[in-house]
Amino acid sequence: VSGFENLDKLFNPASLAVVGASSDRHKAGGRFVKGLIDGGYKGNIYPVNPNASEILGLRNYHNVLDLPEDIDLAIVSVPAQSVPQVIAECGIRRIKFAVVHSAGFSELGDEGKALERKTLRLASAGGTRIIGPNCMGLYVPRSHINTIVFGASITEPGGVAFVGQSGWVTENVVVLGNERGLHFSKIASIGNQADLTIEDMLGYLAEDPETRVITLYVEGLKRGADFLRIAKAASKQKPVIVWKAGRSKTGARAASSHTGSLAGDSSVFDAAAAQSGIVLAHDLDDLIDLMVGFSCPVWTRGRKVAILCESGGGAVSASDTAEAFDLEVPALSAVAQKEMVERLTGVIPPFAPPRNPVDLVWGPVDNPGRLFVDCGRIMLHETNAAVMLDYQRFDENLARQIADLRDETQKPIFMVPGYVTQTRPGMAVLTGLGVPTFDTPAKAIRVLAEMVRFSLRAGDVL
Amino acid sequence: VSGFENLDKLFNPASLAVVGASSDRHKAGGRFVKGLIDGGYKGNIYPVNPNASEILGLRNYHNVLDLPEDIDLAIVSVPAQSVPQVIAECGIRRIKFAVVHSAGFSELGDEGKALERKTLRLASAGGTRIIGPNCMGLYVPRSHINTIVFGASITEPGGVAFVGQSGWVTENVVVLGNERGLHFSKIASIGNQADLTIEDMLGYLAEDPETRVITLYVEGLKRGADFLRIAKAASKQKPVIVWKAGRSKTGARAASSHTGSLAGDSSVFDAAAAQSGIVLAHDLDDLIDLMVGFSCPVWTRGRKVAILCESGGGAVSASDTAEAFDLEVPALSAVAQKEMVERLTGVIPPFAPPRNPVDLVWGPVDNPGRLFVDCGRIMLHETNAAVMLDYQRFDENLARQIADLRDETQKPIFMVPGYVTQTRPGMAVLTGLGVPTFDTPAKAIRVLAEMVRFSLRAGDVL
Numbered sequence: 068v069s070g071f072e073n074l075d076k077l078f079n080p081a082s083l084a085v086v087g088a089s090s091d092r093h094k095a096g097g098r099f100v101k102g103l104i105d106g107g108y109k110g111n112i113y114p115v116n117p118n119a120s121e122i123l124g125l126r127n128y129h130n131v132l133d134l135p136e137d138i139d140l141a142i143v144s145v146p147a148q149s150v151p152q153v154i155a156e157c158g159i160r161r162i163k164f165a166v167v168h169s170a171g172f173s174e175l176g177d178e179g180k181a182l183e184r185k186t187l188r189l190a191s192a193g194g195t196r197i198i199g200p201n202c203m204g205l206y207v208p209r210s211h212i213n214t215i216v217f218g219a220s221i222t223e224p225g226g227v228a229f230v231g232q233s234g235w236v237t238e239n240v241v242v243l244g245n246e247r248g249l250h251f252s253k254i255a256s257i258g259n260q261a262d263l264t265i266e267d268m269l270g271y272l273a274e275d276p277e278t279r280v281i282t283l284y285v286e287g288l289k290r291g292a293d294f295l296r297i298a299k300a301a302s303k304q305k306p307v308i309v310w311k312a313g314r315s316k317t318g319a320r321a322a323s324s325h326t327g328s329l330a331g332d333s334s335v336f337d338a339a340a341a342q343s344g345i346v347l348a349h350d351l352d353d354l355i356d357l358m359v360g361f362s363c364p365v366w367t368r369g370r371k372v373a374i375l376c377e378s379g380g381g382a383v384s385a386s387d388t389a390e391a392f393d394l395e396v397p398a399l400s401a402v403a404q405k406e407m408v409e410r411l412t413g414v415i416p417p418f419a420p421p422r423n424p425v426d427l428v429w430g431p432v433d434n435p436g437r438l439f440v441d442c443g444r445i446m447l448h449e450t451n452a453a454v455m456l457d458y459q460r461f462d463e464n465l466a467r468q469i470a471d472l473r474d475e476t477q478k479p480i481f482m483v484p485g486y487v488t489q490t491r492p493g494m495a496v497l498t499g500l501g502v503p504t505f506d507t508p509a510k511a512i513r514v515l516a517e518m519v520r521f522s523l524r525a526g527d528v529l
Numbered sequence: 530v531s532g533f534e535n536l537d538k539l540f541n542p543a544s545l546a547v548v549g550a551s552s553d554r555h556k557a558g559g560r561f562v563k564g565l566i567d568g569g570y571k572g573n574i575y576p577v578n579p580n581a582s583e584i585l586g587l588r589n590y591h592n593v594l595d596l597p598e599d600i601d602l603a604i605v606s607v608p609a610q611s612v613p614q615v616i617a618e619c620g621i622r623r624i625k626f627a628v629v630h631s632a633g634f635s636e637l638g639d640e641g642k643a644l645e646r647k648t649l650r651l652a653s654a655g656g657t658r659i660i661g662p663n664c665m666g667l668y669v670p671r672s673h674i675n676t677i678v679f680g681a682s683i684t685e686p687g688g689v690a691f692v693g694q695s696g697w698v699t700e701n702v703v704v705l706g707n708e709r710g711l712h713f714s715k716i717a718s719i720g721n722q723a724d725l726t727i728e729d730m731l732g733y734l735a736e737d738p739e740t741r742v743i744t745l746y747v748e749g750l751k752r753g754a755d756f757l758r759i760a761k762a763a764s765k766q767k768p769v770i771v772w773k774a775g776r777s778k779t780g781a782r783a784a785s786s787h788t789g790s791l792a793g794d795s796s797v798f799d800a801a802a803a804q805s806g807i808v809l810a811h812d813l814d815d816l817i818d819l820m821v822g823f824s825c826p827v828w829t830r831g832r833k834v835a836i837l838c839e840s841g842g843g844a845v846s847a848s849d850t851a852e853a854f855d856l857e858v859p860a861l862s863a864v865a866q867k868e869m870v871e872r873l874t875g876v877i878p879p880f881a882p883p884r885n886p887v888d889l890v891w892g893p894v895d896n897p898g899r900l901f902v903d904c905g906r907i908m909l910h911e912t913n914a915a916v917m918l919d920y921q922r923f924d925e926n927l928a929r930q931i932a933d934l935r936d937e938t939q940k941p942i943f944m945v946p947g948y949v950t951q952t953r954p955g956m957a958v959l960t961g962l963g964v965p966t967f968d969t970p971a972k973a974i975r976v977l978a979e980m981v982r983f984s985l986r987a988g989d990v991l
Contacts, residue, residue, distance in 0.1 A: 174841075175881060233842025235919055235947070286845055312845045315852030321836075321844040321886045350846070350971040374783075379636075380695025382783040383748055383774045384812070390777030419637060424783045457697055485697075509812040 071270030072196060072263065077164040078253050079210045080139030081110050084162075086131060086153050087144035087169075088114030088122045095168055096144040098217040099204075100125070106221050107211040113138065131156035140164045141195075142204060142214060147171030147179070150200065151186045158193010165190070166214070167199035173259050174201055174323075183261050190262060202258030203234040206241050208251055209277070215256060216241045225250020226279030227358050230268040232257060236284040236310070236351060243355050248495030248504075249362055252277040266293050273301035280306050280361045282354060286313040286322040291336070295343050302344030306521050308357045310348040311336055344524050346517050353513075356505060360514030363479045364501040366522045369451030371395045372515060374424035374508075375442055377485065381456035382424035385508035392516035398422045399449060407445050414438065423450075436465025440472050447476045451519075454511045457485040463496055470500040479503070479518070481511040533732030534658060534725065539626040540715050541672045542601030543572050546624075548593060548615050549606035549631075550576030550584045557630055558606040560679040561666075562587065568683050569673040575600065593618035602626045603657075604666060604676060609633030609641070612662065613648045620655010627652070628676070629661035635721050636663055636785075645723050652724060664720030665696040668703050670713055671739070677718060678703045687712020688741030689820050692730040694719060698746040698772070698813060705817050710957030710966075711824055714739040728755050735763035742768050742823045744816060748775040748784040753798070757805050764806035768983050770819045772810040773798055806986050808979050815975075818967060822976030825941045826963040828984045831913030832857045834977060836886035836970075837904055839897075839947065843918035844886035847970035854978035860884045861911060869907050876900065885912075898927030902934050909938045913981075916973045919947040925958055932962040941965070941980070943973040 089097035096116070100123050103112050114122035117129050128134055131141065131153060141157050143150060147169050157165050172183040183200065190197050198204070204214035209224040216238050227249055231237045237256035244251060252275065255268060265285055272278045281301060288294045298307045313322035314333035340347055346361075348354040372394045376382040389396050399407070399422055407421040415427055415438070425442060443453050455469070473480045482497050482504040497504040505511040551559035558578070562585050565574050576584035579591050590596055593603065593615060603619050605612060609631050619627050634645040645662065652659050660666070666676035671686040678700050689711055693699045699718035706713065714737065717730060727747060734740045743763060750756045760769045775784035776795035802809055808823075810816040834856045838844040851858050861869070861884055869883040877889055877900070887904060905915050917931070935942045944959050944966040959966040967973040 231842075233840065233845070235840030235842040238947075284842070286842070312842065312849055314849040317852055317858040317886070318845045318848035320884070321841065321848045321888065351969045352972075378695065378697030379783065380693075380697040380746070380748070380774065383695070383780045386780035386783045387774055387776040390779055396779040422782070424779070426783065485700075507813045510814075 071274070072267055074164075074268070074271045076139040077196075077198070078205065078207050080164070080212075082113070082136060082138045083108075083110060083140040083142060084113040084115050084128075084131065084134060084138055085142045085144070086115040088116045088119075088127065090119070090122050094144075099142055099144060099214050102213050102217055103211075106213045109211060111136070111138075131160055131162070134160060138162055140166065142166050142168065144168040147182060147200070151182070151189055154186050154195060154197070155189045155193065157195045158189060161193075162195055165195050165197050166202065166204045167197055168202060168204060168214070169199075170201040172200045172261065183259065187261055197262035198255065199258040200261060203237050203256035206251065206254035213241075215254065219245060223250050224252060224277070225362065226252055226277065227282065227362055228252045228272045228275070228278040228280065229254045229282045229284075229358075230257060230265060230272070231255075231284030232260065232265070232286045233284055233312075234258070239351055240282075240355070243351075244358060246491045246495060247355060247359055248498035249355075249358055250499070252279075260289065264289055266290055266297055269294070269297050269301060269307070273297070273304055278305065280308065280358065282308040282348075282358055284310045284312065284354070295339050298340070298345050299343035302521075303525065306346055306361050307344070308346040308348055308354065308361065309340060310350070310354045311340070344521070346521055356510050356514050357517060359498050359503045359505065360481065360518055362498065362501070363481075363503050363518075365473060365477050365479050366518055367452040367479050367515070368519075368522045370519055371397050371450040371452075372512070373443065373446035373450040373453040375427070375439065375446060375453060375455045376424060376508075377427050377457035379426045381483065381508045382426045385454055385456065385512055386424055388509040388512040389516075392513060394512065394516050394519065396423055397450065399446065403445050403449055407442055410441050410445070411438070436462075436468050440468050443469075443472055443480065444476070447472070447478050450478075452478050452515055453480045454483065454508060454515065455480060456483040456508050466497050466500055466502065469497070469502050473502065479515070481505060481515055483508050483511050533736070534729055536626075536730070536733045538601040539658075539660070540667065540669050542626070542674075544575070544598060544600045545570075545572060545602040545604060546575040546577050546590075546593065546596060546600055547604045547606070548577040550578045550581075550589065552581070552584050556606075561604055561606060561676050564675050564679055565673075568675050571673060573598070573600075593622055593624070596622060600624055602628065604628050604630065606630040609644060609662070613644070613651055616648050616657060616659070617651045617655065619657045620651060623655075624657055627657050627659050628664065628666045629659055630664060630666060630676070631661075632663040634662045635723065645721065649723055659724035660717065661720040662723060665699050665718035668699075668713065668716035675703075677716065681707060685712050686714060686739070687824065688714055688739065689744065689824055690714045690734045690737070690740040690742065691716045691744045691746075691820075692719060692727060692734070693717075693746030694722065694727070694748045695746055695774075696720070701813055702744075702817070705813075706820065708953045708957060709817060709821055710960035711817075711820055712961070714741075722751065726751055728752055728759055731756070731759050731763060731769070735759070735766055740767065742770065742820065744770040744810075744820055746772045746774065746816070757801050760802070760807050761805035764983075765987065768808055768823050769806070770808040770810055770816065770823065771802060772812070772816045773802070806983070808983055818972050818976050819979060821960050821965045821967065822943065822980055824960065824963070825943075825965050825980075827935060827939050827941050828980055829914040829941050829977070830981075830984045832981055833859050833912040833914075834974070835905065835908035835912040835915040837889070837901065837908060837915060837917045838886060838970075839889050839919035841888045843945065843970045844888045847916055847918065847974050848886055850971040850974040851978075854975060856974065856978050856981065858885055859912065861908065865907050865911055869904055872903050872907070873900070898924075898930055902930050905931075905934055905942065906938070909934070909940050912940075914940050914977055915942045916945065916970060916977065917942060918945040918970050928959050928962055928964065931959070931964050935964065941977070943967060943977055945970050945973050
């Protein structure tokens with residue numbers, strides 16, 4: 068994958084302008100300036116507004132032409148009719164990128180389409196590349212840029228990238244992702260993708276050393292064949308996870324009035340995506356779950372999974388899902404069973420023979436985390452990954468022990484905390500330590516199965 | 530459905546004993562007594578322990594024979610070997626029901642099976658009916674009984690009943706159900722179902738006037754044909770929602786060592802369940818979602834759904850799912866479109882023609898709830914149900930307006946709150962008002978589709 072626009076300065080601009088800036092937090096231009104200041108953006112921020120001298124303590128400029136230095140990025144939030152003028156000025160000032168938040172373009176039909184074409188001609192003439200219009204912009208922890216969710220905390224940078232056409236999906240990825248302990252490299256909402264498209268983003272992220280996992284929300288593809296070609300190449304280097312919406316006739320109609328997208332035939336897309344090595348997500352929470360799973364620092368290369376529970380019901384559900392998704396739950400060897408019985412005798416009440424899944428009957432135990440680690444080690448010796456369920460007495464120290472076991476074995480461990488600790492903050496600690504954590508055993512197994520499929524395929528191809 | 534054991538005194542005992550009571554909160558018998566006191570159980574509580582005179586301020590009795598009055602229910606938490614003796618004493622005292630929490634029976638193989646048979650013979654001789662063994666017991670808000678989740682708040686009684694073989698699933702139903710704003714009639718964890726089985730529970734709940742929705746977690750069926758016959762009859766009166774686990778070979782093996790259950794062929798079960806009108810759940814969160822949806826005070830009888838969003842992406846996803854699940858998203862009539870344009874002009878920015886789905890472009894609006902109510906009313910005039918998404922500025926007053934619209938139209942309204950209000954407490958308020966609320970549009974539509982299928986079928990049959 069190469070020959071794509073270098074987007075480094077989009078995601079890490081040395082300085083930027085907010086065109087349509089405001090002191091009013093109820094306006095987008097006000098939220099952007101406030102968000103950049105509060106988020107700790109390190110470069111210069113230039114508010115641009117025809118009727119102000121100062122905005123939130125920053126000197127204001129009446130138009131883009133007045134800016135006192137060359138900048139990398141213009142964030143544009145002005146009425147749609149004014150966008151062409153602003154883009155023309157960006158071109159004159161050789162501003163490389165403009166994120167156009169404004170709506171009222173191709174998503175509204177013919178009149179909007181004409182305005183979008185006009186904007187695009189001016190951008191092309193001036194050498195400015197456009198993200199949007201009708202988009203929510205960027206969330207880039209390393210650069211401390213966040214125009215997507217006002218007030219969202221900017222967390223540690225990490226390896227997960229997301230690009231999506233829907234502001235709603237992108238906002239949720241930021242909020243739910245942060246809640247779940249995900250660490251992001253780059254997030255972009257690209258709206259109508261009038262200029263820079265999902266294909267451009269995908270091509271760039273495939274080569275981006277900060278990005279380990281690429282995730283996308285796609286309503287319509289302007290260049291479907293290109294997309295699949297680029298995704299196939301990218302999938303040889305890192306997972307490309309796609310939630311493809313606009314699958315139904317009504318959904319396609321909605322996509323058209325949402326981001327002016329033309330959605331294609333979804334069954335064709337699914338088949339082609341499978342061939343390209345794309346991992347398909349089915350809903351918002353499924354997308355987040357896949358991000359969580361693939362954020363694990365080690366991936367598995369085999370189908371054998373160890374299931375270790377404090378809950379019989381969890382063991383049953385995990386086993387069912389494993390079989391449905393073509394994973395193996397191999398019975399432990401006699402040696403491993405003997406070793407585990409020795410480890411557990413006298414520690415927990417009598418229990419069924421520890422074959423796999425292993426159901427650790429709940430009981431008062433001094434150090435249940437230790438139990439999970441010791442039994443998990445025995446089980447991982449004969450398997451490729453572990454799913455552990457219902458660990459009811461979570462604390463950070465024990466989470467650390469499980470992360471250590473992962474490092475020692477170099478095999479992924481997925482957790483499903485019991486209801487007592489099934490809080491987003493508790494789950495975030497585990498996921499943040501590289502121990503992906505899920506709401507239910509079935510979800511953990513479903514994601515693990517996708518990881519196995521991706522790894523085995525990549526192993527073939529690479 | 531009739532001829533089933535009357536379980537009124539199990540779920541609403543006038544007085545009860547905790548056998549194996551303790552002052553130690555780390556023991557089950559201690560948690561049970563404390564939980565009953567804290568939960569506000571109104572009848573007499575008799576702790577039974579051979580070595581105490583008082584437990585948590587209550588007079589203790591050395592054995593069941595010493596109890597000073599006839600009681601309806603014994604909650605038994607003693608070592609497995611002592612259970613037969615306790616059950617024999619319950620029989621002598623003509624105690625109608627014993628919930629046997631103790632594990633170590635058929636789930637452990639031959640020795641445990643013999644102990645379970647012995648217990649059962651004694652129970653049968655004495656006329657005591659057993660729930661369990663190897664179970665978590667009861668959560669009954671109306672009776673203020675909770676032995677399932679220590680410390681769980683006892684919420685207002687409602688119409689949703691749950692019975693399950695897994696303690697883990699049952700605990701999660703209590704915790705997640707309360708979090709989501711569900712109101713329960715009766716919850717029971719029945720473990721090995723050595724005596725009273727899921728079929729008995731189902732038959733009773735079908736006739737229980739307090740129960741509007743029956744939900745079950747089933748690992749194995751002792752009397753599969755009976756179960757389907759009873760479920761079919763029950764489904765003519767109220768929905769029967771079943772999560773059937775132990776579907777795979779490994780899952781069945783796990784179920785066997787969990788609750789001594791023999792799981793049958795799952796494809797046979799699925800086909801028979803569909804014929805019987807059973808609604809099938811696929812995972813823990815799906816089960817909770819179905820409970821939430823069917824807890825709605827009005828059900829729909831038609832396939833036409835109105836989709837009204839503050840999010841284009843949400844509209845696309847909801848539309849996709851509607852088509853996949855055989856719901857219709859009919860375009861609004863010209864009259865309704867005109868009416869809505871008149872209502873919205875000048876209130877929100879220019880937007881795409883309001884056909885259905887309707888995407889209300891986000892913008893600063895004085896009373897967004899009013900907007901949802903006014904547009905929803907227009908749309909519901911031509912449809913059978915509404916799904917509304919991304920209502921970002923939730924407050925209780927506006928939730929009330931949406932509940933009023935439901936009462937006015939007598940059509941269900943499902944909500945998907947935007948990320949800003951996508952908190953469990955906010956969702957619980959809506960669900961508690963009878964406005965079922967879900968994490969994603971796809972989940973809302975999936976549940977609505979099950980409601981439509983059930984209602985149309987029940988309409989045929991009744």
